[in-house]
Each structure stands twice: as C-alpha cells, then as structure tokens.
Amino acid sequence: xAAYAPLPILGQDTAAATTAxxxxxxxPEAQPMGFFTDTTICIGCKxxxxxxxxxxxxxxxxxxxxxxxxxxxxxxxxxxxxxxRHVKFVEQFPEEYNGRWLMMSDVCKHCVQAGCLxxxxxxxxIRTEFDTVVIQSDVCNGCRxxxxxxxxxxxxxxxxxxxxxxxxxCYDRISVGLEPACSKACPTDSIQFGTVEDLRERxxxxxxxxxxxxxxxxYLYGADADGPLGGLNAFFLxxxxxxxxxxxRNPQMPSRNLIDSAALSTAGAVALGALAAIGLRKxxxxxxxxxxxxxxPPPPDLAx
Amino acid sequence: MSDTWFTAPPDWLxxxxxxxxxxxxxxGSYFLAAVLHWLGRPxxxxxxxIGYIVAAIGAILSGxxxxxxxxxxxxxxxxxxxxxxxxxxxxKPWSPMSIGSWALFLFGVIATLxxxxxxxxxxxxxxxxxxxxYDSLAGRxxxxxxxxxxxxxxxxxxxxxxxxxxxxxxxxxFLGVLFLVSAASTAAALLILLALWRVEADVRxxxxxxxxxxxxxxxxxxxxxxxxxxISLGSVASVWLSWRGLxxxxxxxxxxxVPLVLHFRPVWIAERWRSRPLFTGAVLVLAGGFLLRLVAxxxxxxxxxPHAGIQxxxxxxxP
Numbered sequence: 350x351a352a353y354a355p356l357p358i359l360g361q362d363t364a365a366a367t368t369a370x371x372x373x374x375x376x377p378e379a380q381p382m383g384f385f386t387d388t389t390i391c392i393g394c395k396x397x398x399x400x401x402x403x404x405x406x407x408x409x410x411x412x413x414x415x416x417x418x419x420x421x422x423x424x425x426x427x428x429x430x431x432x433x434r435h436v437k438f439v440e441q442f443p444e445e446y447n448g449r450w451l452m453m454s455d456v457c458k459h460c461v462q463a464g465c466l467x468x469x470x471x472x473x474x475i476r477t478e479f480d481t482v483v484i485q486s487d488v489c490n491g492c493r494x495x496x497x498x499x500x501x502x503x504x505x506x507x508x509x510x511x512x513x514x515x516x517x518x519c520y521d522r523i524s525v526g527l528e529p530a531c532s533k534a535c536p537t538d539s540i541q542f543g544t545v546e547d548l549r550e551r552x553x554x555x556x557x558x559x560x561x562x563x564x565x566x567x568y569l570y571g572a573d574a575d576g577p578l579g580g581l582n583a584f585f586l587x588x589x590x591x592x593x594x595x596x597x598r599n600p601q602m603p604s605r606n607l608i609d610s611a612a613l614s615t616a617g618a619v620a621l622g623a624l625a626a627i628g629l630r631k632x633x634x635x636x637x638x639x640x641x642x643x644x645x646p647p648p649p650d651l652a653x
Numbered sequence: 654m655s656d657t658w659f660t661a662p663p664d665w666l667x668x669x670x671x672x673x674x675x676x677x678x679x680x681g682s683y684f685l686a687a688v689l690h691w692l693g694r695p696x697x698x699x700x701x702x703i704g705y706i707v708a709a710i711g712a713i714l715s716g717x718x719x720x721x722x723x724x725x726x727x728x729x730x731x732x733x734x735x736x737x738x739x740x741x742x743x744x745k746p747w748s749p750m751s752i753g754s755w756a757l758f759l760f761g762v763i764a765t766l767x768x769x770x771x772x773x774x775x776x777x778x779x780x781x782x783x784x785x786x787y788d789s790l791a792g793r794x795x796x797x798x799x800x801x802x803x804x805x806x807x808x809x810x811x812x813x814x815x816x817x818x819x820x821x822x823x824x825x826x827f828l829g830v831l832f833l834v835s836a837a838s839t840a841a842a843l844l845i846l847l848a849l850w851r852v853e854a855d856v857r858x859x860x861x862x863x864x865x866x867x868x869x870x871x872x873x874x875x876x877x878x879x880x881x882x883x884i885s886l887g888s889v890a891s892v893w894l895s896w897r898g899l900x901x902x903x904x905x906x907x908x909x910x911v912p913l914v915l916h917f918r919p920v921w922i923a924e925r926w927r928s929r930p931l932f933t934g935a936v937l938v939l940a941g942g943f944l945l946r947l948v949a950x951x952x953x954x955x956x957x958x959p960h961a962g963i964q965x966x967x968x969x970x971x972p
Contacts, residue, residue, distance in 0.1 A: 427661070467748065468748045468750060468817070470732050470748050471743065489728075490726075490729060491723045491724015491725045491728075492723055493663035493664060494663070494817075496664075497822070498816075499660060500659070500818040502660040503661075504661070505661060506664070510724075511725045512725060595659055597658070599656050600656060603816045607747060607749070607815075610815040610828070611812055611829065613830040614808035614830045615808075617808065617833045617878070618804045618808065621804075621833070621834065621871065624874075625685065628867050628870070629689075629693060632866075
C-alpha cells in the first residue's frame with residue numbers, strides 16, 4: 350500500500366504541514382479523492398495542461414499544426430478527448446483599458462452523482478475506490494451517450510482510440526501513491542489534490558481568508574455535498590457567477606426527464622393504438638351501413 | 654440561461670438521422686401491420702405482409718447504421734454483453750441507449766421471424782412450414798410483442814435525446830412522443846406508397862383508405878405535439894429564431910399541414926388540381942418526417958458547449 354504526505358509549502362506553517370494527515374491509497378482504506386481548484390491564484394501558465402498531456406500520452410490536435418483561436422489568448426478553447434485539463438481564460442474587457450482576466454483550470458468534476466456513468470450503456474464508465482469516475486477505454490465502444498449526458502461538456506472522443514475519454518484523476522498515479530500530474534505541476538498550487546474531506550476544509554478556510562481580505566465575491570462551486578449532483582469531487586473557488594466561467598448554475602442528472610418523457614411516449618402509443626382500432630371499426634360500420642342502404646362502394650383510392 | 658447551454662454535442666448526425674427515420678418507419682410499419690393482422694380483413698393481408706417485410710428490412714438497416722456510427726464498430730456487442738465478464742448480459746433500464754439496444758435487438762428478431770413467415774407463406778422460401786410464424790395464432794401473438802417492441806423503437810429515440818443534458822433535447826419531455834407519432838405517420842405514408850405500387854387496385858382500396866385516415870389523424874396529433882414541444886422549451890425556444898426555425902417551419906407546412914389537407918380532402922384536391930393527393934401526401938409526409946429528425950438533431954448539435962456558454966454569459970452579465 351502506498352502512502353503520500355503533502356510537501357510543506359513555502360510561507361506555510363512547517364509544523365502544521367509536517368503533521369498533516371497521511372493519505373493511504375488503494376485497498377479498503379481508500380478515501381474519496383478530489384481536486385480543489387482555487388481560481389484566484391491561477392496564473393494561466395497551462396503547466397497543468399502540458400503535464401496532463403505528457404503523463405497521459407495525449408497526442409497533439411491536428412498532428413501538432415497550431416491553430417490560433419483568433420479572439421482569445423487561449424488557444425486550447427475547450428476540454429476534449431485530447432485535452433483533459435484546460436485553463437479557461439475568461440477575458441472580461443467591457444472597455445479597452447478596463448477589465449480583468451479570470452483563469453480557471455477546468456477538468457472533469459468527478460461528480461458524486463455522475464450523468465455519464467448513469468447513461469453509459471456498456472458499463473465502460475465506472476466509479477473507482479477513490480470515488481472518481483473513470484472511462485475504461487478497452488470497454489468503451491464510442492457511442493457518445495456520455496458526451497451528451499455530461500452537464501459540463503467535459504467528455505469528448507479521442508480520435509486516436511475511437512473512444513470517449515476524459516480526466517481519470519491519474520488513476521494509475523494515485524493508486525500507487527503519486528499525486529496527479531496536473532496538481533503536481535501546478536506552480537501556484539491553484540490545483541490542490543487530496544481527500545475530498547480535507548480539501549473542503551481547506552477550501553472553506555481559503556474563502557474565509559479571501560472574504561476577510563475584501564474579496565467578498567469568493568465562493569465555492571461544487572463543494573457542497575447537499576448541492577447539485579451530490580457535490581463535485583473536483584470543485585472550484587470562484588469570484589464571479591458560474592456562467593461566466595462556462596459552468597452551469599444547477600447541473601442536473603440526465604435521468605430527470607426519463608419518467609415524464611417515457612410516460613408521454615406511452616400515452617402517445619396508447620392514443621395511436623386506439624386511433625388505429627377506431628379507424629378499422631369505423632370502416633366496418635360504414636361498410637355495414639352501405640350494404641344495408643345498398644349504396645355502391647367508394648372508389649378504391651384516388652391514385653392512378 | 655438554461656443549464657443545458659454548457660454541454661458538448663455528441664455528433665449524432667450522419668448515421669443517426671437516417672437511423673431515427675428508418676427505425677421509426679420500421680417500428681411504425683410493424684405496428685400498423687400487426688393492427689391489420691389482428692383486426693383487419695383478408696383484403697388487408699397484402700399490406701400486412703408488406704408491413705412485416707418493411708419492418709424487418711428497417712430493423713436490420715437500423716442495426717447497421719448504429720454499428721457504423723460507433724467509434725469502435727467491432728465493439729457493438731458491448732451494448733448487450735459485458736465485455737469483461739462475457740457472456741453475462743448488460744442492461745441498464747434507466748439508460749435509454751442500453752434498453753434501446755436490447756429493444757432493437759428483440760424487435761429485429763421478431764420482425765425478421767414475421768418476415769420469414771410471410772416469405773414462407775408466399776412460398777418465396779423453401780420451408781413452407783415456417784409460415785406458422787405469420788399465419789397462425791403463434792404468428793399473431795408474435796405480432797403483439799413485435800408491435801410493442803416496434804412502438805418502443807419508434808419512441809425511445811426521442812426519450813434518449815431528452816435523457817441527456819443538451820440544449821433543446823433535455824429542455825423538453827415531448828421529443829419521445831413527437832418521434833413516436835411521426836414514426837406512425839411516416840410508416841403509414843410508406844405503406845400507402847408501397848400498397849399503391851405493389852397491390853392490385855381492387856384489393857388495396859379499403860386498406861389504403863384506412864392508412865390515409867390513420868395518417869391524417871396521426872398528423873393532427875403530431876401538430877399538437879409539435880406545438881407542445883416548442884412551448885415546453887421555455888426560454889430555449891429562442892433558438893428557433895434562426896435558420897433552425899426556418900427548417901422547422903418547412904416541416905410544419907410541407908410535412909404536416911399540406912399532407913393533412915391532402916389526406917382529409919382528397920376528392921376536393923383531385924377535382925381542382927388533377928393531382929394524386931394520396932401519393933403526394935405520402936411523399937410529403939416521408940420527406941417531412943426525415944426533415945423533422947434532421948432539424949431536431951441539427952438544431953442542438955450546432956450549439957457548442959462551454960465556450961459558447963462563456964460568450965453567452967459575458968453578453969448576459971457584461972452588457
């Protein structure tokens with residue numbers, strides 16, 4: 350069994366850091382693990398993107414031919430099958446010299462109630478012992494149901510494998526006691542990795558600190574276990590509305606429409622069945638009436 | 654802003670639009686054939702036979718379309734069996750794609766058995782005994798199950814779209830019933846055309862009239878459901894204020910309203926324009942049914958995800 354103790358960070362209380370709990374990975378002691386991404390200290394360096402692509406051997410898009418977005422300093426643009434980490438640049442410039450940048454390293458949220466896992470017909474998407482959500486590439490057949498089901502638009506096809514792919518929270522690393530590549534590479538500790546319980550505590554303290562410093566808009570997105578989707582194991586500290594970061598305010602499970610939609614379809618089927626039977630019955634009654642009245646039958650049809 | 658605005662499109666277009674169309678026709682044809690098989694007269698039998706054969710061809714074609722649409726087509730069987738614990742089955746009743754895969758498989762088997770029964774009955778295949786699959790109590794019981802499975806195939810596709818998080822699809826509960834009613838209508842239209850082509854004029858008369866009558870009422874129902882579909886979208890209905898709305902308008906006018914008039918007023922039309930109202934109406938219904946599915950899929954597929962969300966939110970919050 351592997352163990353991991355976080356390294357002390359410069360400026361932090363060394364004694365507190367060295368007495369921090371030791372996390373055990375794998376086996377029966379496995380705990381829910383997650384990311385806490387503090388967007389206020391993200392500098393947009395994209396080291397996490399590079400580390401992710403490097404560790405997970407994700408190929409370059411379009412064979413490495415660079416394509417500029419043209420309207421943003423961010424050229425990755427979105428999470429997809431080849432980019433499992435993406436630093437979003439939210440460029441808010443209502444006037445030429447009046448604006449701000451918001452940086453957010455986006456990733457799979459590893460939802461406690463995961464829409465992708467719910468709809469996956471092959472069982473390729475599983476929940477691991479770390480409460481993370483992983484797509485098994487050798488089981489996935491590329492039906493893309495998970496892509497449409499994810500409330501965050503995280504999942505995409507990897508053209509190299511022909512399967513749907515996304516962040517695994519470096520399952521291969523964390524199961525041997527290593528930290529995921531992205532959080533390991535993050536130079537500002539904007540991305541922090543640990544047990545969800547511990548991260549929530551740390552995140553709450555950080556929000557308090559920011560508010561005390563005057564950043565009153567600071568709040569946590571997805572840290573509430575009683576919130577949408579039962580909480581997100583990868584949650585964020587934000588300072589603007591979720592929509593500004595491209596995040597849904599109230600992410601929901603795809604199955605919310607299942608019962609109503611199926612009930613309406615069933616009602617439609619019953620109505621059509623009744624309609625078909627009524628039509629035949631009516632035709633029979635018309636025929637009887639015509640026979641009784643000795644009326645000649647109508648023309649076969651109006652076709653040539 | 655709807656929470657569905659922040660998601661990514663699954664690229665269900667090239668093979669999925671034809672699948673929704675063909676699968677709907679297959680399911681609807683089997684249902685109509687089964688109704689005529691149970692409640693119809695001997696004169697209806699040619700159309701019953703055509704319906705079962707259309708259903709079998711449609712079901713097989715549907716399976717092929719779905720397989721080639723997969724990122725890894727050779728893993729199509731992962732939909733039914735657990736690849737890691739072969740041959741244990743996998744079925745997730747709350748996942749429309751999982752239960753739909755099983756339904757299509759079962760429907761394909763039933764429709765093929767019925768079609769084999771028809772071919773044996775017509776002595777087109779050597780084993781005449783196989784006609785029991787069609788012309789017996791067992792054949793009729795099989796038809797009951799096939800009709801249920803057929804309707805499932807016709808409707809689950811819309812339910813599948815609603816059980817996502819995509820704009821339009823997940824913003825309504827009416828897509829399933831819309832596709833179902835449209836499937837019944839397009840199937841009736843195709844059976845009308847095939848009856849006009851393959852069945853003698855003195856035999857097909859009452860069957861074709863029933864199909865046209867049924868198609869007319871199905872179109873009327875489709876009109877009502879389409880209205881509910883658009884209304885149920887709420888603020889997302891603004892997506893129709895674009896080329897998407899124009900396509901939907903074409904479906905409404907040429908795929909529903911004009912065929913309605915053609916079906917309910919055939920004599921009136923024929924007297925004035927010397928046209929073939931049944932034929933024209935059926936062709937328009939088929940084209941409209943295909944376009945309806947194309948619009949329903951394309952309208953959402955062309956809305957791209959989180960980035961669009963940022964831009965949309967910025968214009969919303971930073972005017």
